[in-house]
Amino acid sequence: MFLDPYHTRMASRVSITAQQASDFAKRIAGDFNPIHDPDARRFCVPGDLLFALVLTRFGLSRHMDFRFRSMVGGDVPLHFEAPDDTHIEISDDEGKRYLEVARRGECTHEAGVIEAFTKRYVAFSGKNFPHVLKPLMEAEGVMFNPRRPLVVYDSMGFSLERLDLDQPALELVDSALEVNGKRGDVRLQFCITDAGEVVGSGTKKLVVSGLCDYDPAAMDEVVTEFYRLKAAYEGGA
Secondary structure, X not given: OOOHHHOEEEOOEEEOXXXXXXXXXXXXXXXXXXXXXXXXXXXXXXXXXXXXXXXXXXXXXXXXXXXXXXXXXXXXXXXXEEEEOOEEXXXXXXXXXEEEEEEEEEEEOOHHHHHHHHHHHHHHHOOHHHHHHHHHHHHHOEEOOOOOOEEEEEEEEEEEOOOOOOOEEEEEEEEEEEEEOOEEEEEEEEEEEEOOEEEEEEEEEEEEEOOEEOOHHHHHHHHHHHHHHHHHHHHHO
8 A cells, every 4th residue: 555654553543653644744745834744843743644544544535525634643543443434543552633534425436437536636625835836925915934934724615526536637717815914825726637537526725824924036036945845845855
């Protein structure tokens, strides 16, 4: 399974090391958000890795909504549970809930379909910065703190017309940033296609914290560092 290098099974639980999470973010999602670096002070497991593990374990349903409740640290034993046919939960030994999933409609457990859809979504989702966020922040005249950039996953959801996907792909349809003081809510809308035919749609919400006035020079430095890290990782991979 393509997710085997990025998590460890321990009886009824799943654990993800900081290095496994970081490798997934960079290698699969192309996501170089510093909070996924193993030595980051506020390190967290990528939400897209939790998303991928849910689909692999419980299948792909035609309608799914994911709400991220808390950030997962490294080496936290996680319980993946489905209390009924319409809900999935990820929590730790103390009962702290990290992810809640609502699902309905037809479900497939076809490994090839799930892997293809997961890889396409994660690759699409990992392009938040600088591809989408930079122009949105520039247009609103705000940016995250360049010394402590914090962009976190809030929620996402999608609906599919069918599940017999052969060549799934995702395309950004619209994006918007709503600023409320030091916080910004980013909403992305996307369509899902299969061999060029539109077969579904979805939305994703991110939260940007610690907003300040937009500084072109500071933003250029952040973008330059992003591509430096990307090139260094790909060169050493």
